[in-house]
Amino acid sequence: MxxxxxxxxxxxxxxxxxxxxxxxxxxxxxxxxxxxxxxxxxxxxxxxxxxxxxxxxxxxxxxxxxxxxxxxxxxxxxxxxxxxxxxxxxxxxxAPDEGNIHLMELVATEEQKERWLRPQVQGRIRSCFAMTEPSPGAGADPSMLQTTAVRDGDDYVINGQKWFITGAFGASYVIIMAKLEDGSATMFLSDMDAPGIKLERAMDSLDSCFTGGHAVMRFENLRVPGNQILGEASKGFRYAQVRLAPARLTHCMRWLGQARRAHDVATDYARTREAFGRALGKHEGVGFMLADNDMDMQTARLHIWHTAWLLDQGNPCNFESSRAKVVCSEAEWRVVDRCVQILGGQGVTAEKEVMQIFMDMRSFRIYDGPSEVHRWSLARKLLSAEGAH
CATH class of the missing domain: 1.10.540.10 (Acyl-CoA dehydrogenase/oxidase, N-terminal domain)
Structure with missing residues (x-):
């Protein structure tokens, strides 16, 4: 490399x-x-x-x-x-458009690409990805999927409730994860204005950086033609991994930029703000936090670049992307948390952009799988000798 x-x-x-x-x-x-x-x-x-x-x-x-x-x-x-x-x-x-674009390019039919993907790439429309459900449905464990798709002639009739659906308000189309009558998972495509899709409410959240926010939505006898299956029937979980492995990594990339922004703001402040007769950054406690920030950001960047390099070699990288997601989400969070501490009162008010970065980034340790679930998955693979490349 x-x-x-x-x-x-x-x-x-x-x-x-x-x-x-x-x-x-x-x-x-x-x-x-x-x-x-x-x-x-x-x-x-x-x-x-x-x-x-x-x-x-x-x-x-x-x-x-x-x-x-x-x-x-x-x-x-x-x-x-x-x-x-x-x-x-x-x-x-x-997110979720970046991951949806990647998945659509890989598995959508030419007709589906022209109908939904091309205008999305042009920035004319947005999308959402509907998998997560309220209890007892799918969350960190996708096998608990409750939304059903029942065959009716050439169509499928979909029923179920989803929540934490990022970007749903204002989206033009949705990728729906539902289970068939045999219990296998399948992805479906639907226009968001189709009869049977109901946006119930917007969810209040710490972050406010995603256009369309996060929604609770319901499918009530949503009729989807068979030619709107994304990819092949019964391969929904396989496609979810095709989408999620790179999407976890792109989260790490974007949030690294935000961590670097917070660090730059805190560093400039530590250079110019004086306390007890010297610049704030010359006090060991503050200087050490800046040094720790640099180490955390470099660690995150190396995980990102290495996993990206492996993906470019054609490796699936489910293990490596899980590992990078945990390392980066926690390292980048530590960077922003230290920056708030360095900035003091300005770090917890809108006087500096760091407060909003702090609020947005906290969710990253949960999105695309909580750290604990990834650690559990990594441990299982290590014990079964299915570790990293």
Whole structure:
């Protein structure tokens, strides 16, 4: 593995960095941000800026209108985009759209791609992914899936309730995980305005960076034609892993950018703020926190780059992406937590952007699997000699 950036990667990194600093960060105080994420008009403006800059949906294939980034390329670009909480929205690489685009490119039919994927890559529409359910349904354990899909002629009739569905409000289509009559899991595609889909309520949450927020939704006799199965019937759990392994890693990339932003703010403050006769950063307690931040960010970056490199070699990386997700979510959280401490009163108020980063990032240790579930899964694989590459 070569840690030197190619000329193309270095140029792409610089382009993204300048775009975020010059065009996106100035919009962070825009009043069109709501407790449930940027509103649609702000999202449209952000996406328009990325489109003009040639940076929209860079992870999609060139055939679909993206830049065809490799996983290592994504590690570089997504970190830069994550430097602003609005950056991933602007580049159309935020969850759940980023993971849905990846999955659709791999398993959707040509008809499905033209109907849903191409306009999504163009930033014209958004999507959501409906798997998580209230108890006793699927959560960290997807095998507890309760939503059903019953065959009726050439159609399937879907019933069930989902929640924590990111981006559901305002989404144009949904990927639904449901179980067939034999108990196997299958993914279905549906327009969100189809009869039988009911958005019950928006859920209040710590984070407010996802357009459309998080929803509770219900399927009541939703009729889906058989040609709207995503991929093959009964392979839903397999496709979930195809989607989740890279998606866990892209979360790590984006949040690393946010951790770096918080660290930069805290470092600048520690250089200029004086206390007890010297700059704050020259006090050992504060200086050590900055040093620990640097170590945590570098550890996270190495896990990200190594796992991305393995994915580019064609490895499935279920083990490595789980490991990276735990290491990065906890390391990046520690960085932001220290930054709040360094900033003192400014860290717990909107005087600095670090407070919002802190609130947004806490959820990362739960999204795409809590740390405890990943540790349990890693331990099982280690004990069965199915460890890392």
């Amino acid at each position: 070569d840690f030197n950036l190619s000329e193309r990667q270095a140029q792409l990194q610089q382009r993204t960095r300048e775009f975020i600093r010059e065009q996106i960060i100035p919009l962070e105080k825009d009043p069109r941000q709501t407790p449930h994420g940027p509103d649609e008009s702000l999202r449209d403006e952000l996406v328009g800026k990325a489109r003009e800059a040639g940076l929209l949906t860079p992870h999609a294939s060139e055939e679909m209108g993206g830049l065809g980034l490799s996983h290592v390329d994504k590690a570089i670009v997504f970190e830069e985009a994550g430097y602003s909480r609005l950056g991933p929205t602007a580049l159309n690489i935020h």
